[in-house]
Each structure stands twice: as C-alpha cells, then as structure tokens.
Amino acid sequence: MLGILEARPRVGYFFAGKDPKNLISEKMNDIKVDKIKSVPSVIKEDTSVYDAIVTLFLTDVGTLFITDKDGNLAGLVSRKDLLKTAIGNADIHKMPIGIVMTRMPNIITVTPEESAYDAARKIVDHQIDALPVVKAVTENDQEKYKIVGKVTKTTITKLFVELGKT
C-alpha cells in the first residue's frame, strides 16, 4: 500500500494523497530503460542493402542499427526504409546500407537511466518503431554514442502485459 496509505508513529495511517492514476504513472516512471532494454541487431555502414535485409529476417527484428568504423552509432534502418529501397531500381546487392539509412544526428535515442515512460513517450511523439539505448563517449573532442540496447514498441507492449498480470 506504499504511496496510498502511509504510517505515522502514534497517529496511525493517513491518506498520502495519491490516486490510482498517479500510482500507475509512478510505476512507469520507476521502471528504467536499463531494466527493459533488449539486444539490438547491429550492422556496419558498408553492409549491402541485401545483406541488411537478410540480417533483419535472421535476427527477427524490425529495425537495424548501424555503426561507423569505430563502432559508434551512425544510423538506423526500418523495415519501411528497406522495402522502399527493394521496390526501387537500385541493385540492392551493391548498394551499401549507409546510403539508405537515417543518419545521426537525426535519430532519437534514449539512455539506460531514463524511464520506460520516457521511452514510450519518445516512440509515440516521434512516430518511430525503435529507440537505440546509448551511452555517450567523447572521442577526439566529439560526442559519440555506443549502442547498449534497444527499446521498441514490442518492449513496451511486453511491459504493458507484465504490469497487467494479476
């Protein structure tokens, strides 16, 4: 009952002023991205579009994250990006994924310390499928990001079911 009724010595319980709506919100803010993040599928910038599509199917994911030669986040591709390229006239065996991916800094990221609610809000506000979970590092005086996980609509849907279990 923590959060609804609180104990005070010699006074007994008193109503802490929180309603159930706020408790749900508190719970969603308590759960951190670090706890719910899953394993991302990561490929290199010079991977061909065809090999990227194969990786998408073999790892059974909806979004691929792409790193530069130093292993830092360079971009991402969605199933829709790949579908658009596949029906175009390009030779997907020769075209590198770096040409079709969404490139940094146009990528919405999340950190392990942010909450499940923050992550879900970013996904809804920016109308995206997946967020890379990143840790900032400084290399040659530039801020770069290492990919340490992902949070997707699947992650949030699973958490929703988890929270709803009686």
Place this chain on the structure above:
Amino acid sequence: MLGILEARPRVGYFFAGKDPKNLISEKMNDIKVDKIKSVPSVIKEDTSVYDAIVTLFLTDVGTLFITDKDGNLAGLVSRKDLLKTAIGNADIHKMPIGIVMTRMPNIITVTPEESAYDAARKIVDHQIDALPVVKAVTENDQEKYKIVGKVTKTTITKLFVELGKT
C-alpha cells in the same frame, strides 16, 4: 480512491484489500478494445503486391488487412511479408496479394468487447504486430468476420503513455 479505501456508514473508511499492482491490472482490463481501436487499412484480395506496398506507404501503416469479394476478412500482410516478396524474383506488379498474405483461419483476431490487456497479451504471445478487430457474422451457414478496426503495438504504446500521464 475507489478500490483502495471504501466508505461504510458510521464506520468510516476501510482498506478494500487491493494493492496498486492489482489496480493497474484492473484499469487495463476495464479499457475495452472498442475504445482504443484505430482505423484499419483494407485492400481486396486481387490487389497487386506493388499496389499493396503503395497503400502501405500512403496510409502509413505496418499491416494491411485483406477482404474477399463479400467484404469479409480473408487475410493480412505485414511489412516483412511484403519485403520478402519484393526481394524475390516475382513480378510484384502482376502477383495478387492473395498469394503472399497470411490466410484465415491462421489469423489471430480480437473483438470490440475484449480488453486492452487481452489484446496486448495476444500480440505478445503470438509475436505479431497487429490484430484485426472483428465482428462475427453468419453467411450461408458459415461464420465470417467483418473488420471493424485494428489494435497494434502502436495502439498499446499510445495507451501506455496515456495511462502514465500525471
């Protein structure tokens, strides 16, 4: 505070025995599919794969629902189904979507009366992106389904954010 503290005449408030976890679960079960469902993108069985892909982009959805000549649910296609077909050797301008779609009865559906929790659980358990919301009708002694909406991972993620707002 309904559900946590309840009033009794001349006795005052008493603890109703529900903890916050159960309240979240109750809330998710109270919200019905009918209230959260969104507008589905529906195409006919003889639409070409190419036209299906165009519809996917123009309506900005992840899953297309397919009806037979009587307007009943016949199947669905995901972005992955379309991507698989697009990188194959088929002529996507000539191939009808009916060939590549997942066909009834191999489709998981939900009714408007089921809860948001039920819908989310089906999505997670069956590892799918979207559920058609259906109403059963009897035609020529056979049970058929009319599509009245959809519930997707996006729907659940939006609901999660809605519930988490303070």
